[in-house]
Amino acid sequence: MRSLPISNLLSDFRIQIASWGDLRLLALSLAIWSGVLLSNGIGFLLSFVALALISFGTLLIRAVRVEHSRIMLLLLSMAFVGGALLHFRALPLEMLTPYIGKSVSVEVVVTGDSVARSQRFGSVMAASFRTPARLEVLGYEGSEIRLRIPVSIMTSRGDFIPSTRISFDARVIAPRGAIAGTLIAQGKVRLLGEPTHLQNSAMAVRWGMKKAVAHLPSDAGALLPGLVLGDTSEVDPALSADMKTTGLTHLTAVSGANLAILSSLIMLLMKWVRSPRWLTIMVVGFFLAFFVVLVRPQPSVLRAGAMAVVMLIAYGRGVKRAALPALAAAIFFLLLIDPWQGLTYGFALSVAATAGLLLLAPPLAASFSRHMPHWLAHTLALPIAAQIMCAPIILALSGNLSIMGVIANCVAAPLVAPATVLGLLAALLSIISLPLASFVAWLAAIPTGGISWIAHRFAALPFASLPWGSSAIAITLFVLLLLLFALFFRFHIKAALITIATIFVLLVATSLVPNGWPPREWVMVMCNVGQGDALVLNGGGGKYVVVDAGPDPIAIDRCLNDLGVRHISLLILTHDHADHVEGLPGVLHGRKVEKIWLSPLDEPAYEFDRVSRWASGISLMRAPVGETFKVGALQISPLWPRRVMNESAPNNSSVAMLITVAGLRLFLAADMEAPAQEELLSYLLSHREIRASNVDVLKVAHHGSANQSPLLSAYLNPQFALISVGAGNPYHHPAPFTLQLLARAQIFRTDRDGSVAVIHPLAVVKPRHTIWRRAG
Structure with missing residues (x-):
């Protein structure tokens, strides 16, 4: 066995960095994100990770030959900016603190969809629906204050459309996370303003989609709105749990894949009618904006939308290899606008998965293609790259590793695109002709039924999920093992592939051996x-x-x-x-x-x-x-x-x-x-x-x-x-x-x-x- 030449590793690293394109903005984005994490006091492990991101960004910028002391000064400045942004955004959230536990009158604008909940706050039983909103008027003891701060409202109604203005008497409950507080409605909710035409149109599409899938089999029909619109309200908890076990949950988190499919279809149509580039950009931009409103601005959607805007600008200027700078710009601007996003698992998973697809998938596919057919190499490389980048975050979130995630994603991959395209078509047709939309939804339910079948069958395997642990030690151990295997894979790819196959066989064999559970009697x-x-x-x-x-x-x-x-x-x-x-x-x-x-x-x-x-x-x-x-x-x-x-x-x-x-x-x-x-x-x-x-x-x-x-x-x-x-x-x-x-x-x-x-x-x-x- 030959030794691992460090010089070769460094050389490969520099070559790989050069192939990624301009990385200056990525380093700045990582530095801001690190500052947000450190400023929130998120513990030793993530603080270490944040510093590692700054160091990694330093390496990247050094690869493009920028003077070292300036690099460190710039990166540390950006980290400080990230921390300052978080505290600056936190200041307005304290404005409700004097009113906690008191009864007030409020005017709010609904900013998202209602989620059914049932929760007790001390002696107060909260109403049935939690809805994100923006508090604009607060009345207390005869005086009124005008402000614009995010809150969560608890009411007995769950049918509010975003942008609807309402008023009610409320009891103020202490804040959690990136909101100023929770307002529990007391008495009747009064309607002050109707939702905008854009939000009404988006809701019409969402409601139409629900009607179009109402006649379909439960799993296939419920999964289709989730796949297309991110609406998982009707997904059976058992299916949701099985998708989580098999690493398929990302399919119902609308992100880059949906935007890419939509953009590609529109651009092909515009090319077919010989549209000029500026008009194509405007049309694609309009549909992307409407799509973000339609599927709701969740972290993964915002990240994908921001990337799409940068990619459109690059397309307009004729710039190639803009994907990674687009990701960096998305991180940079989204954290500038709302640094609280940097503290959410959804944002972290979205960024990690996208980075995996951009950074790891190409070299993995190139390595695999030397030992297997080209199409199979790319099919395997995409889910493996995403899983590698997301695994440490998933461990911190759940403490479990999805053993079957890569295989389940590979099997499900051919079904995603037809389900998404047909589902989008059914959603749009639902506002024109419900029978036609129902027929297209029935066609789309064939691949979504297949996806649900894959989730159930793979989750039922005895080794589908491996309890690993979510402690700092467990995550650090996993990352070290991952790095060691990466080095082994780099220099012994055939042995690595044989090792993977052997482990898979051992997993199957181990699952067949009785483990003494349950005990007799x-x-x-x-x-x-x-x-x-x-x-x-x-x-x-x-x-x-x-x-x-x-x-x-x-x-x-x-x-x-x-x-x-x-x-x-x-x-x-x-x-x-x-x-x-x-x-x-x-x-x-x-x-x-x-x-x-x-x-x-x-x-x-x-x-x-x-x-x-x-x-x-x-x-x-x-x-x-x-x-x-x-x-x-x-x-x-x-x-x-x-x-x-x-x-x-x-x-x-x-x-x-x-x-x-x-x-x-x-x-x-x-x-x-x-x-x-x-x-x-x-x-x-x-x-x-x-x-x-x-x-x-x-x-x-x-x-x-x-x-x-x-x-x-x-x-x-x-x-x-x-x-x-x-x-x-x-x-x-x-x-x-x-x-x-x-x-x-x-x-x-x-x-x-x-x-x-x-x-x-x-x-x-x-x-x-x-x-x-x-x-x-």
Whole structure:
């Protein structure tokens, strides 16, 4: 094996830099971005990355022979500018601080689409829809202030069109991120001004698209508006989760590909009619501007739009190789206009993916083409380059690596262009002829159906996603391994390709080897679903009961797959909070559920409506509190709620139950808080025949929050205490107070132990931690 000649590496690096074109603006853009990151105090790792970007920019400018001291002065100045911009933009956001917690009257202009939410702020239950807006008039105690600051409004309506002017009385809630505060509507919302003609036209296209796909199969029809317009409101959470696992989520984040397809079609049409260059630029520019309004100005759209403007200018001047300077200009100007974008994952992923396609894909394709057909080399190079650049950011966001992402993207790639072109045509036709638009949408649904099939099938593979970790050490280790493999690939490409193929074969082989999970004689598994609850009870003979679905469809789906659960005799949803029911599509994915028990309280109403819609066709009934039912060997006795309590109603109305199976007694406390626990204790003390004291296993209430009754904990006196809780959760669950209450029990926590199983004879076990086992 020959050594790696450093001189050759440096020479290759200089040649590669020279092939990228003019990089001066890129270095300045990276420096501004670094200043934004550092100014926001984002921690050691990202600060180090930011400094590395400045250093990399220095190398790039040195490659074009600019004097060194001037380089450093310029780059550091740009970093300072980035930090100053962030603080300058933050100043207006503090204008609502004196009004936090107070009631005010406001006039706002809607700036984006509403998102259905249900959230409690202290004692105030927020309304059903969150909408971005611009606050322009604030009234308090008889005085009015005129201003222009971004806010988020919570109202009972979700049909506002951007640019609509409204007024209402509101309560001001503390700000989060790049907004000055949240305004919770109190009373009637009054319409002051209609939306602009441009926004009305865009909304007509979006609504028309929804009508055009209404008759299509669920996945294919829901995915088409997402692919074309970035509208994912109707996409099934299970499909969304599978696309995330397989690295296909970017298809529903409208960006450069959509703009490139639209621009190419218009330019071909203008060329066909022999249009002069200036007219072509104007027409393309108009359609691009309308398209940005149509799909909404999200970070990836703004980045792509800014690049498109620079590319049009370059086209008008006859400049070639303008892609990378266009990316640099997009970063530069977007951060100057709104530095908060530099702190969002969407912006970072969009820039990283584009940089990968521009910088890494060409040399990768050239290397691959020496060992495989030209078309295959380019097909592989594009997703690999994007995945390499985005992987560290995705790790920081989710802690998982998409093992099948490259292959899934390669398989799906031929379907994207026809789906996008036909989808755009269907969207435009929808405002002219709905039947014709529906027919074109039906044609477009063929490739989108294929994309959804790819997402589901690849996500179902046992090695589709690898839990890696999101800590600074985990990300640094991944980047170092990536760099080492890049060096190996540079000098031993054949060996590298063989290594990749070997790893793939080993992944398949490893997935076929039993890993001891689930253990024999298991009676209950607490699934690791993050900050939420999901339990599976085994009644024997294929009889399974699932208690809650957690917040994440993909997590519960995988847990049930690991347990081999395909048929569910009973699903119990203890209450309608998102961390217990949002995973329901994952429970229903490929499984039959015979019936569902619900809490007697249908709050929050938005979540209850979603549950009802997802569970359409399944028998729904209230949990029969005070009665006992058998499912196989399971004896289920719902003990609470005996009444609906006003205080913290959904939690204190959640279904708590005693389970008896194989001689073991398990108490599942749902999300009960201290008042409900103490009332239940009074009932249990007066009904000793229930035998709920000294249980074998307690599923601790409310993720181990501090709102517990010491008296009920002492009465239950469990041998094992199981806490379903998410790692690094913002609520600091489980609370030290709760852990102290349970000091006599052996405690298992999903944030540290992962999924755990209760077995007979009584024991609690964890899965063998092989690196390729899917996270449950």
